Amino acid sequence: DAGITQSPRYKITETGRQVTLMCHQTWSHSYMFWYRQDLGHGLRLIYYSAAADITDKGEVPDGYVVSRSKTENFPLTLESATRSQTSVYFCASRVGAYTGELFFGEGSRLTVL
Amino acid sequence: SQQGEEDPQALSIQEGENATMNCSYKTSINNLQWYRQNSGRGLVHLILIRSNEREKHSGRLRVTLDTSKKSSSLLITASRAADTASYFCATDARETSGSRLTFGEGTQLTVNP
Numbered sequence: 001d002a003g004i005t006q007s008p009r010y011k012i013t014e015t016g017r018q019v020t021l022m023c024h025q026t027w028s029h030s031y032m033f034w035y036r037q038d039l040g041h042g043l044r045l046i047y048y049s050a051a052a053d054i055t056d057k058g059e060v061p062d063g064y065v066v067s068r069s070k071t072e073n074f075p076l077t078l079e080s081a082t083r084s085q086t087s088v089y090f091c092a093s094r095v096g097a098y099t100g101e102l103f104f105g106e107g108s109r110l111t112v113l
Numbered sequence: 114s115q116q117g118e119e120d121p122q123a124l125s126i127q128e129g130e131n132a133t134m135n136c137s138y139k140t141s142i143n144n145l146q147w148y149r150q151n152s153g154r155g156l157v158h159l160i161l162i163r164s165n166e167r168e169k170h171s172g173r174l175r176v177t178l179d180t181s182k183k184s185s186s187l188l189i190t191a192s193r194a195a196d197t198a199s200y201f202c203a204t205d206a207r208e209t210s211g212s213r214l215t216f217g218e219g220t221q222l223t224v225n226p
Contacts, residue, residue, distance in 0.1 A: 033213065042201065042218035043156075058213065090155060101146060102203075102214060104155035 003027070006091050006105035014113050019078045021108045023091030031094040032074040033058075033102065034066065036087040043090065049074055050097070081112045117145075117202040117217030125223040132189040134220040136202030137182075143205045145178055145185050146214065150199045159187075159200075194226045 004025040013019050025032065034046040035058075045058030047066040055066050063085060065077045078085055088109050092102040120135045136145070144163045148156040162169045162178045162185065169176045175188040189196055199221050203214040 035216075040218070043216040045213055045215070048213050092156075100161060101158035102148075102156070104157070106155045107153075 004091060004093055004103055004105045006089075006108045008108060009106065010109050012111045012113065013081050015082060016080050019081050019110065021076045021078075021089050021091075021110070023074045023076070023105060025072055025074075025091075025093045025103075027093065027095075027103070028071055029093035029103070030071070030096050032068065033092045033094070034064070034074070034076045035090045035092065036060065037090060037107075038087050046076065046089075078110075081110075083112050086110060086112045117204050117215060119200070119202055119217045119220045121220060122218070123221045123223070125225065126192060128192060128194055128224055128226050130192055130224075132192050132196070132222055132224070134187045134200050134202075134222070136185045136187070136217055138185075138202075138204045139183065140204075140206050142180075145176075146203045146205065147174075147176060147185075147187050148201045148203060148216075150201065150219070152198070156201065189222075192222075192224045194224050196222060196224045198222060 007022045030051050033048040035043040037043050044060050046064050049055045049068040052068050052071050068074050088107045090107050091105040094102050117136050117138045146161045147159045149159050150156045160171045160176050162176050173190045178185045199219040201216050201219045203216045
């Protein structure tokens with residue numbers, strides 16, 4: 001039972017480069033989320049998706065793009081990485097709207113030089 | 114802005130002691146959840162308490178919710194060194210569209226053996 005997996009776990013890139021963080025879940029949960037975690041800010045929601053082809057902005061969406069062509073995948077793309085996007089990124093999933101807990105991946109630690 | 118705010122930011126206790134963490138929030142909620150995060154890992158769901166509940170237990174965990182004060186507390190009894198982690202409250206607010214949790218900044222708990 002793989003659950004929810006993120007890749008890569010660690011990534012170093014340079015300012016201006018495009019980076020894609022992958023997220024895959026095996027439960028067929030409807031909802032998927034991307035959070036970033038930074039010291040002093042806790043977890044902040046970047047984007048979320050209620051189903052395939054349905055996405056919506058969270059609290060801090062600028063500089064990020066998401067897609068969800070398949071229920072199980074929810075990639076997050078930084079189109080032109082900036083140093084302020086250095087963070088730990090967490091993908092999570094949930095069965096449905098207001099239906100309990102989030103299941104988190106192990107995180108992707110991104111460093112932008 | 115963060116919905117939930119945990120207090121204290123850091124807590125250090127001896128094994129066997131009880132640990133209490135508090136969470137305050139600002140808007141009406143459907144439910145409040147507590148999560149645990151070990152260093153370098155993803156968040157793991159601990160317990161959910163609905164807005165019409167006042168207290169809930171799960172093993173050594175006890176959660177209370179006071180909707181009139183917009184606050185919750187997490188009590189870990191008879192703590193163990195393995196309880197060392199960060200603990201986050203997350204609110205599932207009535208006003209937010211769709212389904213997304215808003216997290217606080219967390220309490221770092223250290224249990225000394």
